[in-house]
Amino acid sequence: MSEFATASTIPESLEAEVVRLRAENAEQARQIAQLLERIQALEARLAKDSHNSSKPPSSDPPFKKPPPRSRRQRSGKPPGGQKGHPGATRALVDHPEQTVIVPLEGACSCGRDRAEIAAEVLPERRQVIDLVVRRDVTEYRTVGGVCACGQVHRSPFPPQVTAPVRYGAGLSAFGVYLTHYQHLPYQRAAELLSLLVGLLVSPATLVTWGREAATRLAAPVAAIGQAVVPSAVAHADETGLRVVGALRWLHVLCTTCLTFYAVQAKRGAAALTAIGLLSGFRGILVHDHWRAYLTTPAQHAFCNAHHLRELIALSEADPVLSWPKRLITLLCDANDATRAARTAGLAALPDPVVAEFFRRYDGILADAACFHPQRRPPPGSRRRVKQTPAYNLIERLRTHRNEVLRFITDLRVPFDNNLAERDLRMPKLKQKVSGGFRSVAGAEEFAIVRSYLSTLRKQSVDIHQALVLTFQGQPPMPRLA
Numbered sequence: 001m002s003e004f005a006t007a008s009t010i011p012e013s014l015e016a017e018v019v020r021l022r023a024e025n026a027e028q029a030r031q032i033a034q035l036l037e038r039i040q041a042l043e044a045r046l047a048k049d050s051h052n053s054s055k056p057p058s059s060d061p062p063f064k065k066p067p068p069r070s071r072r073q074r075s076g077k078p079p080g081g082q083k084g085h086p087g088a089t090r091a092l093v094d095h096p097e098q099t100v101i102v103p104l105e106g107a108c109s110c111g112r113d114r115a116e117i118a119a120e121v122l123p124e125r126r127q128v129i130d131l132v133v134r135r136d137v138t139e140y141r142t143v144g145g146v147c148a149c150g151q152v153h154r155s156p157f158p159p160q161v162t163a164p165v166r167y168g169a170g171l172s173a174f175g176v177y178l179t180h181y182q183h184l185p186y187q188r189a190a191e192l193l194s195l196l197v198g199l200l201v202s203p204a205t206l207v208t209w210g211r212e213a214a215t216r217l218a219a220p221v222a223a224i225g226q227a228v229v230p231s232a233v234a235h236a237d238e239t240g241l242r243v244v245g246a247l248r249w250l251h252v253l254c255t256t257c258l259t260f261y262a263v264q265a266k267r268g269a270a271a272l273t274a275i276g277l278l279s280g281f282r283g284i285l286v287h288d289h290w291r292a293y294l295t296t297p298a299q300h301a302f303c304n305a306h307h308l309r310e311l312i313a314l315s316e317a318d319p320v321l322s323w324p325k326r327l328i329t330l331l332c333d334a335n336d337a338t339r340a341a342r343t344a345g346l347a348a349l350p351d352p353v354v355a356e357f358f359r360r361y362d363g364i365l366a367d368a369a370c371f372h373p374q375r376r377p378p379p380g381s382r383r384r385v386k387q388t389p390a391y392n393l394i395e396r397l398r399t400h401r402n403e404v405l406r407f408i409t410d411l412r413v414p415f416d417n418n419l420a421e422r423d424l425r426m427p428k429l430k431q432k433v434s435g436g437f438r439s440v441a442g443a444e445e446f447a448i449v450r451s452y453l454s455t456l457r458k459q460s461v462d463i464h465q466a467l468v469l470t471f472q473g474q475p476p477m478p479r480l481a
Contacts, residue, residue, distance in 0.1 A: 044317050044389075092127055135197040138168075160472075171197075172209045173467030179206055180213070180449045181463060183430045207442075209471075214445035216470050220477055221451045225260040225277055227480035228253050233301075233412050235286045236278070236293055237420035238267055239428060242436030243443045250447065252423050253277055257479065259423050259454035261447035263440070268292040284406065286417050289396065301406035303417035304331055310393050323368040327397075330360050334408050335415045342411055349408060357408055361401065368394050423454060452478070 081087055101121060104114035140161050144154040171193075178189040186203035193201045228234055234255050241250045241263065249267045253260045253275075264271035269292045272278050278285070278296040285298040288306050308328060315324040334357050341349050372390040377383055387395075397404055407413045427450060437443040455478045456463050466476050 040317075044313065047316060048313060090129070092125055093129075096127060133196040135199060136168075136170075167201075167205075167209075169468050169471035171199075171201075172212070172471045173464055175201065175206050175209045176213045176449065176467055177464050179210060180446065181453050183426065183433050185433055210442075210449060211445055213467065213470060214448040216473070216475055217448055217452045220475055221260065221448045223480060224258050224451055224455055224478060225253070225262075228255060228258050228260055229277055229280050230283075231255050231258075231281075232283045233286065233414075234281065234283060234298075235417055235420035235423075237287065237417060237424055238271075238290070239424045241427070241443060242431060243440055244438060245436070248440075248443065250424065250427055250443075251275060252420050254420055254423050254454075256419065257455070257458045259451055259458065261423075261427070261451045261454075263443045263447050269295045272296065284410065284413055286413065286420070288417055289400065289403075299406075300400075300403045301410075301413045302400060302403045304335070304404065304407070305416035305418065307331065307393075307397070307404065310389075314390055314393070321371065323364050323371065327361075327364050327368075330357065330364060331415075333357075334405070338407055338411055338415065346411070348411055354408055358401075358405065361405065365394055365398050369398075426450065426454070 104117055104119055106114050108114055108117075140157055142155045142157060144152065146152050175189060175193065178184045178192065179186060184192065186206045189206055190201050190203050193199055234253060236251070236253050238249050238251045241248045243263070249264050249271060251262045251264060251271060253262075260277070262271075262275045264274055266274075272292055272295070278293075278298065281296060281298045283298060284301050285293060285296065286301045286303065287293045288303045294300060308331060311324040311328050315321060315328070337349060337353065337357075368390075372388060372394055374391060375385045375387055377385050402409075407415050427446070430446065430450075431437075437446065452466075452475075453463055456466055456476075459479055461476065461478070469476055
């Protein structure tokens with residue numbers, strides 16, 4: 001009886017053991033899948049640099065040289081200036097500051113002294129261009145006298161001469177030029193002024209000059225911001241800024257001839273509302289698909305340089321995939337076609353060409369979706385499942401097809417958002433040099449001055465002379481149309 005009972009219980013124990021092992025194997029398989037996914041994510045993060053992500057080139061490791069970021073092909077032309085290039089040859093100055101007549105010296109072979117020869121100045125000229133920096137001190141003295149009626153009169157000092165010793169507009173403008181355009185640290189800028197003109201200017205004085213320039217330029221910069229609003233095409237971007245040890249955001253809204261910066265505590269829609277310009281913008285806004293910009297009433301165009309980097313990262317992570325390479329080729333072909341059309345003076349690409357690009361685009365993304373299906377939650381679960389970077393990219397490119405390919409349908413729209421990124425590069429350099437801003441007011445003042453200087457540079461205006469006029473109370477208004 002006991003043998004029969006033992007035999008009858010063995011299958012039940014084995015079945016329980018099988019169930020337990022199957023559950024354990026399933027759990028291990030799930031953990032292995034999670035670990036493999038995590039390893040792939042970490043390897044992808046480790047492989048990212050400036051050529052396949054939005055990381056700046058300065059973050060690239062020195063021991064790893066990334067592939068070239070440029071996709072331009074060789075033109076076949078020799079290096080250097082090409083035939084017909086105007087060049088920058090140094091020319092003789094018509095009115096030099098001083099002229100030196102080199103006398104005849106020594107003796108002739110006949111024994112006579114060359115200085116006794118009746119010489120004449122020859123037409124050949126040679127000039128040496130040098131730099132002479134000196135201070136220019138102007139002293140003001142007043143006069144006084146007594147009228148015949150007995151009343152005493154005294155001439156007043158000019159309005160700008162408000163102290164026994166003060167700095168002029170030229171020196172103040174040069175100081176702001178060094179700190180806000182050339183991005184020298186305040187201490188080094190003070191040392192440079194001391195070296196050039198022999199003045200012991202303190203860093204605090206340079207800070208004061210920057211604050212005064214921001215006050216005088218507030219009205220022109222506000223006009224610059226308002227002038228961007230009616231533009232047909234504008235660019236927007238943002239970057240982190242260290243202010244008083246905390247993270248703030250520097251936003252830029254720009255065109256090919258205007259630049260407007262604003263410092264905000266937030267990055268998203270709240271910051272755009274506080275700036276207040278995009279609420280009235282109805283043109284085409286080029287940006288890097290940051291979702292806060294999609295809340296504005298503008299038409300949108302996405303930066304395809306970001307898409308190229310994401311596609312390169314996918315292609316390098318899985319070389320077997322062909323669709324990223326095909327889409328890279330398509331975007332580059334479309335970019336070449338739009339450039340050629342602009343060069344030829346065309347108002348738009350021919351409709352059949354546009355339709356062919358769209359057909360290829362849709363076909364590539366349809367193939368890509370087969371390789372990267374959407375992840376579903378387990379049965380009975382309502383939690384949100386994290387999707388792969390490839391799936392997210394495909395969904396964005398399919399959902400916002402018109403925004404991605406806006407540069408094809410409208411030749412006014414560029415291929416990328418490099419204009420805004422270039423405008424943000426100099427403020428990032430300022431932060432790299434100085435480490436950050438010590439006050440919110442200082443960051444806002446820098447944004448005002450830099451908005452003005454960047455706009456003048458785009459319009460090829462003499463920046464230093466404009467700063468001189470600013471400190472004289474007459475800041476030139478940039479071209480706003």
